[in-house]
Amino acid sequence: MSATGGAHRDRLAAAAASAAAAGIDTLLITPGADLRYLVGYDALPLERLTCLVVPAGGPATLVVPRLELGAASASGAGEVVTVITHEETDDAFALAARHASEALGREPRTVGVSDRMWAEQVLRFRSILPGAEQRTAGEVLRPLRLRKRPDEIDALRGAAQAIDRVHARMGEWLRPGRTESTVGRDIADAIIAEGHAAVNFVIVGSGPNGASPHHHTAERVIEVGDPVVVDIGGTMPDGYCSDCTRTYVAGGKAPSDFAEYYQVLLAAQKSSCEVVRPGVTSHSVDAAAREVIADAGYGELFIHRTGHGIGLEEHEEPYIVAGSEVVLEPGMCFSIEPGIYASGRHGARIEDIVVVTEDGVERLDTIDRELAVLSG
Numbered sequence: 001m002s003a004t005g006g007a008h009r010d011r012l013a014a015a016a017a018s019a020a021a022a023g024i025d026t027l028l029i030t031p032g033a034d035l036r037y038l039v040g041y042d043a044l045p046l047e048r049l050t051c052l053v054v055p056a057g058g059p060a061t062l063v064v065p066r067l068e069l070g071a072a073s074a075s076g077a078g079e080v081v082t083v084i085t086h087e088e089t090d091d092a093f094a095l096a097a098r099h100a101s102e103a104l105g106r107e108p109r110t111v112g113v114s115d116r117m118w119a120e121q122v123l124r125f126r127s128i129l130p131g132a133e134q135r136t137a138g139e140v141l142r143p144l145r146l147r148k149r150p151d152e153i154d155a156l157r158g159a160a161q162a163i164d165r166v167h168a169r170m171g172e173w174l175r176p177g178r179t180e181s182t183v184g185r186d187i188a189d190a191i192i193a194e195g196h197a198a199v200n201f202v203i204v205g206s207g208p209n210g211a212s213p214h215h216h217t218a219e220r221v222i223e224v225g226d227p228v229v230v231d232i233g234g235t236m237p238d239g240y241c242s243d244c245t246r247t248y249v250a251g252g253k254a255p256s257d258f259a260e261y262y263q264v265l266l267a268a269q270k271s272s273c274e275v276v277r278p279g280v281t282s283h284s285v286d287a288a289a290r291e292v293i294a295d296a297g298y299g300e301l302f303i304h305r306t307g308h309g310i311g312l313e314e315h316e317e318p319y320i321v322a323g324s325e326v327v328l329e330p331g332m333c334f335s336i337e338p339g340i341y342a343s344g345r346h347g348a349r350i351e352d353i354v355v356v357t358e359d360g361v362e363r364l365d366t367i368d369r370e371l372a373v374l375s376g
């Protein structure tokens with residue numbers, strides 16, 4: 001399912017109101033997750049300017065190159081904003097600036113530019129609107145995107161279910177005697193077959209490679225009894241992302257030291273999920289997992305933060321990290337993915353996407369977390 005025109009109208013109105021409250025006259029939004037969030041248009045980032053102009057008080061305008069009009073219209077953006085085109089010989093930045101000024105009745109004194117706008121575009125806007133202070137649009141959009149509405153949570157739940165279906169089929173591919181990259185290609189095909197529009201990453205870390213959290217795939221042949229970290233994710237047709245890790249044993253018997261710390265990790269991941277509710281800090285969600293792992297003597301082997309937010313981007317706010325004072329609120333969605341990495345030998349990670357509910361937490365990934373021995 002994808003967001004309706006109604007949802008986009010609400011988001012645009014909220015963005016305009018927040019911009020006004022923040023003292024930003026106009027938001028200038030170029031292609032990326034912010035643009036998709038506001039009007040549903042997954043625009044190509046091109047050297048030709050595509051820019052959504054959102055005045056704090058007036059109606060928004062989408063400026064697109066004429067040759068992109070078809071794509072912009074197909075996205076449904078035209079149902080919520082006026083779309084205007086520029087020709088190859090027009091100054092598109094001047095056109096966008098003129099629309100910003102017309103909507104305000106004066107030149108904007110403060111503009112919020114997309115956090116991911118290209119530097120050359122930021123500088124063009126600076127020279128065309130020399131009187132306008134530039135701030136980041138994220139000041140306004142981050143708090144909105146941070147708290148997912150029910151339609152977004154449904155979309156993330158659909159993404160989680162799709163990636164869980166891929167994990168459920170792991171025994172079809174993950175076997176001793178196959179290389180990580182062969183297994184990875186099969187997984188990538190399944191990510192698409194189970195409903196994603198794009199594969200974002202496939203990590204298959206067998207044996208010692210499992211001890212490197214961002215290992216992708218290599219030509220290493222998976223051996224009998226190898227622990228294998230499988231961390232996979234994709235983007236659904238509606239733009240929302242999945243991200244789920246399970247650790248498997250490929251046939252045979254797992255090394256005993258691995259089997260021991262896997263149980264610690266399982267308890268840590270559960271403990272971290274259980275503290276999630278409105279009002280707690282993201283620091284304490286991280287601390288809950290870290291404490292279980294440290295108490296069991298593996299603290300030095302948990303070498304990254306516990307999680308990251310997810311939505312239209314695979315990594316976004318809130319970050320679940322020591323020292324973070326972000327206070328959880330209903331609608332926040334993020335990963336809980338502690339890991340234990342025994343350098344040179346093997347590693348393990350367990351990752352679920354969770355959403356903060358009115359009084360607790362819902363895990364969107366629900367596939368079994370017990371250590372699974374896949375016998376091929």
Ligand code: ZN
Nearest residue numbers: 213214308315
């Ligand atoms: Zn990562």
Ligand code: ZN
Nearest residue numbers: 231243244351
């Ligand atoms: Zn992951």
Ligand code: ZN
Nearest residue numbers: 243335337351
């Ligand atoms: Zn993740």
